[in-house]
């Protein structure tokens with residue numbers, strides 16, 4: 119191990135020796151931990167990182183300059199649609215997706231290293247429950263969708279398949295996530311098919327280019343963004359694990375979308391039949407300022423321009439049809455072939471841009487007191503998962519229906535949108551629609567039958583509460599046998615037990 123003198127000398131050369139200013143006050147263990155952390159940061163890499171952060175932070179924040187002239191919507195031949203296609207085509211994509219799943223060629227990969235700052239929780243977002251009647255958490259919903267999609271593939275193809283679940287965590291989320299999964303018996307998935315790995319962390323830096331101490335004995339670190347995926351895949355030999363299992367196609371998604379369709383056979387099938395190496399699901403943007411990236415082309419190359427980097431003028435531009443010109447909203451659901459991920463991790467990762475986020479970073483002042491700043495005082499650098507799209511040989515986008523597939527949990531309930539209430543409503547409204555489509559009738563709290571036309575209530579709630587377990591239906595399929603012609607009293611939960619009760623005798 120490097121001695122304190124060595125570390126100090128290296129940090130001095132890097133202009134970062136302030137990180138040792140409380141070293142003399144520390145108990146031996148804390149001092150050793152700090153020295154180990156500083157040694158692992160490597161002084162040269164730290165200097166470079168701090169200089170890069172300060173330089174990037176000094177540039178005008180917000181929209182990228184000269185973007186307008188370089189931007190174009192994606193050409194139509196690169197975009198498929200689950201909304202505007204005919205039934206036969208959709209079935210063909212779905213069939214292909216299920217075929218690949220049943221051959222064990224499909225994995226899902228969850229990006230779950232974020233800190234949930236906007237939501238205001240100190241635990242991983244996946245452990246959040248939005249107040250559904252079943253009280254299920256995001257992690258449980260996702261686990262059950264994996265189980266169901268495996269089951270559907272098996273039923274069609276007569277197999278016994280596995281969709282492995284890779285979960286990228288960070289220093290903040292790894293411990294609590296493992297504990298949570300163990301406490302819940304991995305939601306009845308085989309633990310050997312749930313692979314947790316950790317992304318790297320990067321130091322937070324002041325506007326003057328100094329790494330920040332968050333405690334006398336600890337540098338302020340933050341996960342390296344969801345684009346940290348590519349280093350993390352290499353660090354933990356995840357692609358080798360995929361290869362051993364025979365995985366060829368990976369559905370990467372972000373933890374916060376309550377409606378996410380894991381390993382969606384329609385999306386997978388579309389991408390595979392298109393021969394794509396990289397793909398993104400999109401929804402039509404709801405309004406110009408919506409905080410979603412837009413999937414488009416920059417200098418003729420497919421890319422995502424993040425909401426923080428697009429000007430209001432460009433975001434509000436209208437196309438010939440009167441809708442938003444840049445209307446392909448990124449929902450952080452990506453398709454990658456393992457081959458593409460392999461090339462990215464080996465060749466292109468170092469080319470990924472670092473994006474700047476100005477954050478309020480708690481720090482210790484000169485006297486060693488903890489300060490919680492009221493205004494941003496630090497720069498965090500992040501890579502974005504979609505920044506690899508530019509390296510794809512055949513990129514495709516796939517448009518899906520927002521109501522069915524996108525409702526993200528970003529904020530707490532004080533915000534108007536993307537909060538626990540909007541997520542809960544989106545899921546319950548979907549299940550209400552599915553139940554009606556399957557021929558159910560609902561009774562209100564007074565036992566009076568609601569009409570089929572009963573729309574959503576003014577607050578967006580469905581007129582009756584109906585929650586359907588993902589173990590019973592993945593995307594609305596197979597519900598007629600339980601619900602056709604039934605009168606259901608709200609609230610109604612269709613879980614596996616209820617499904618057994620409702621199942622006709624001859625099934």
Ligand SMILES: CC(=O)N[C@H]1[C@@H](OP(=O)(O)O)O[C@H](CO)[C@@H](O)[C@@H]1O
Pocket residue numbers: 344372409410411412422424425447448449450501502503504526
């Ligand atoms: C770097 C990144 O992946 N940003 C994504 C991601 O945004 P966050 O605000 O970082 O959660 O999810 C959005 C969809 O919920 C998507 O539109 C956006 O482009």
